[in-house]
Amino acid sequence: MEDQKSKELRTCRCLNPHPEKVTCDLFTKAGFFDARDLLQVKYEMVRKIEVEKKPIRQAARQFGFSRPSAYKALYSFQKNGVTGLLRTKPGPRRAHKLNDRVIKFIEAQKSKSPSLTLSELVGRIENELGVIVHRRSIQRVMNCEKKRGV
Numbered sequence: 001m002e003d004q005k006s007k008e009l010r011t012c013r014c015l016n017p018h019p020e021k022v023t024c025d026l027f028t029k030a031g032f033f034d035a036r037d038l039l040q041v042k043y044e045m046v047r048k049i050e051v052e053k054k055p056i057r058q059a060a061r062q063f064g065f066s067r068p069s070a071y072k073a074l075y076s077f078q079k080n081g082v083t084g085l086l087r088t089k090p091g092p093r094r095a096h097k098l099n100d101r102v103i104k105f106i107e108a109q110k111s112k113s114p115s116l117t118l119s120e121l122v123g124r125i126e127n128e129l130g131v132i133v134h135r136r137s138i139q140r141v142m143n144c145e146k147k148r149g150v
């Protein structure tokens with residue numbers, strides 16, 4: 001059963017998924033610091049690095065993060081302050097730029113010029129539709145179309 005604080009932390013995307021990995025003394029002793037509070041854990045890790053001049057590797061390990069995650073938190077804090085430590089919602093999970101209009105354009109271009117390269121197609125999409133897409137995104141869409149038999 002989840003307590004009220006955990007529910008609130010989860011709601012605001014601040015629930016630490018691995019509080020058991022936090023080994024810093026501040027969090028292992030009962031009291032003010034709570035290893036479940038991801039924002040508090042990240043802030044204290046950044047403080048250790050910036051104020052106490054602890055090596056990133058050591059601070060990351062104490063607070064249950066990888067070195068790249070510690071660098072990311074440090075950079076985000078330096079750039080945006082405490083709000084930079086908040087988890088952001090994940091980005092799009094699908095090809096949001098490749099809507100029906102763009103897909104129809106791709107199909108039309110490929111039917112007119114079957115030898116058209118992906119790079120040329122990217123340029124045409126940008127010039128004609130004003131949409132910047134990666135050639136790999138186009139490739140994925142074209143592969144899906146082939147699999148569906150379209």
